Amino acid sequence: MTAPAEPRICSIARTLEVVGEKWALLAVREVFLGNRRFDEMVRRTGAPRDTLTARLRTLVDAGILQRQRYSDRPQRFEYHLTAAGRDLYPVILTLLRWGDEHLAGPEGPPLVLEHACGHRLLAEVTCQACGEVVDPAETTRRSPTSS
């Protein structure tokens, strides 16, 4: 008999369900960069208009973006980040950082972020409790209160 499938119940999986479709995070990136209108997003992400329409809908439904009317006639909408959407910033940042480190061409990373401190933004994940940089080797998992 073959072992039964036991897909993990997992926040990573759940998050990817919402945000893991192609173009979804690029749409969010554009909003972070201040491009809130449909055509601009199409232009700067390269996504097919159709697909972007679908993605934006998913993101709005998931409570990551908010559709705001900025013109009545004709009806025109902008996409704004909700609080949940803003919380995706660390995800975007860590993706950016990984790409900068592992996929940058010889001309260096294409999009450079500056932190308010004046330096180039170098993002790292730290443990909120002790403040130390997180090393996978130093984490263990615990079963949740298995109710």
Place this chain on the structure above:
Amino acid sequence: MTAPAEPRICSIARTLEVVGEKWALLAVREVFLGNRRFDEMVRRTGAPRDTLTARLRTLVDAGILQRQRYSDRPQRFEYHLTAAGRDLYPVILTLLRWGDEHLAGPEGPPLVLEHACGHRLLAEVTCQACGEVVDPAETTRRSPTSS
């Protein structure tokens, strides 16, 4: 005349090209959790065997995983993280954290990580230069040395 498409050259986009396909990050998650064999991954991710085969190949080609033989006859392989793969830990962590915060049911987050410091791991992105927690409102972008 319609404005020309100008997809951003962007590390986020590049990273997603490699790691943004469905199941890719879940496969990486499994390796982080210590499940290095094909059948285990199929079981715990829920991905179709077919798709997982393709994903693993992509990840190996991208230098994120490494295929190591652990038995000669029959030939059997395990997937291990490379240095680049280990660098994906922050991405996984921030996804996990977002899901914990925004998609957890009433029974709390399903998979709890503990940091070596003894506390529940609470990952946050900080600026490496000044040590402060990164707030999107406090970052600006600079064009790279436009060579």
Place this chain on the structure above:
DNA sequence: TACCGTGCGTCCAGAATCCGAACTCACCCC
């Protein structure tokens, strides 16, 4: 009034992917 441009989509048909179930192949153990 007629025409042009723009913003924001929708429609369509074909291509690419994904899916689950069944199959293969090479072993090992009894």
Place this chain on the structure above:
DNA sequence: GGGGTGAGTTCGGATTCTGGACGCACGGTA
């Protein structure tokens, strides 16, 4: 020989993605 396991491959059908063309409501301008 019979059963079990690990690691895929094969298959046809279901979804999803894609790009290009089209629709519609305007606003400007002539």
